[in-house]
Amino acid sequence: MEEKLSQILAEVRGETGNVLVLTGAGISAESGIPTFRGKEGYWVVGSRNYMPEQMATNAMFRTNPAEVWRWYLYRFSVCRSAQPNEGHRALVELERALDDRFTLVTQNIDGLHRRAGNSEARTYCIHGDAAWVRCGAECGAGKKPLPDLQLIRSKDTPLSADDQAKLTCSGCGGWMRPHVLWFDEYYDEENYRMDSALRAAQKARLLLVVGTSGATNLPMQIGRLAWRQGTALVDVNPEPNPFAELAESCDRGFFARGNATARLPEIVKALTA
Numbered sequence: 001m002e003e004k005l006s007q008i009l010a011e012v013r014g015e016t017g018n019v020l021v022l023t024g025a026g027i028s029a030e031s032g033i034p035t036f037r038g039k040e041g042y043w044v045v046g047s048r049n050y051m052p053e054q055m056a057t058n059a060m061f062r063t064n065p066a067e068v069w070r071w072y073l074y075r076f077s078v079c080r081s082a083q084p085n086e087g088h089r090a091l092v093e094l095e096r097a098l099d100d101r102f103t104l105v106t107q108n109i110d111g112l113h114r115r116a117g118n119s120e121a122r123t124y125c126i127h128g129d130a131a132w133v134r135c136g137a138e139c140g141a142g143k144k145p146l147p148d149l150q151l152i153r154s155k156d157t158p159l160s161a162d163d164q165a166k167l168t169c170s171g172c173g174g175w176m177r178p179h180v181l182w183f184d185e186y187y188d189e190e191n192y193r194m195d196s197a198l199r200a201a202q203k204a205r206l207l208l209v210v211g212t213s214g215a216t217n218l219p220m221q222i223g224r225l226a227w228r229q230g231t232a233l234v235d236v237n238p239e240p241n242p243f244a245e246l247a248e249s250c251d252r253g254f255f256a257r258g259n260a261t262a263r264l265p266e267i268v269k270a271l272t273a
């Protein structure tokens with residue numbers, strides 16, 4: 001491990017302060033889930049008929065809910081068949097060692113942190129979660145577990161009448177929607193734990209960022225907040241990105257270049273030794 005990195009981690013370990021971990025699609029890449037902006041990324045490939053980012057909008061859902069569901073159920077099937085990797089498992093170790101000093105903010109809807117063993121209570125899914133649905137008309141029926149739909153699907157698997165019946169809101173008879181944050185929507189506390197994530201950032205002594213390109217708003221707010229308040233900042237990513245720049249522009253910052261499965265176990269070991 002690089003000298004400067006082990007120094008930063010030793011200081012944090014000595015301080016017994018709070019650690020905030022912020023993850024993106026990169027931590028699940030080695031579990032076989034495509035990232036969004038990588039070569040085979042979801043926003044690069046998208047669906048046959050629509051521009052990728054069009055699919056992830058409320059506007060598209062209002063005009064063509066079946067097409068949006070067809071695409072999400074394909075993505076959910078990819079998530080369902082993936083397994084947590086060493087990167088996910090290292091963060092479970094970190095939570096076990098730190099207890100309430102640990103908070104995990106994830107942009108991933110894949111549920112792999114939960115399946116690896118991180119607690120629901122300390123994990124904020126700020127872009128939603130594939131395991132839940134809610135009423136598309138927000139009729140008040142609230143969040144429900146994803147119905148047991150057939151989840152062995154390809155991009156072209158049509159939505160069946162049975163799927164559609166299961167995706168009907170019991171409250172108003174309208175469509176249920178995936179519990180995910182779409183591009184034409186805003187973060188909030190009720191659905192996406194925005195305030196909780198920012199509060200955790202204010203209290204953090206270390207911000208550990210893993211596998212994100214910094215393309216979205218709330219994660220960058222968290223990064224800049226940490227930078228402004230002098231929180232130690234470590235970024236794990238094989239590629240340069242805005243969080244690596246933030247880390248390299250502060251004294252207690254380090255760009256730990258590399259894959260999550262290679263870098264996270266040693267970082268967690270250094271933080272918990």
Ligand code: APR
Pocket residue numbers: 023024025026027029030035036037038041043107108127210211212213214215216236237238239241258259260261
């Ligand atoms: N380990 C660590 N990082 C990796 C790995 C790996 N094995 N493989 C790729 N990465 C990095 C890439 O270099 C890139 O910086 O992961 C990042 C993935 O970036 P994106 O595809 O943009 O995904 P993410 O940052 O999570 O996107 C944020 O955008 O579209 C929305 O809702 C979507 O949650 C998503 C959000």
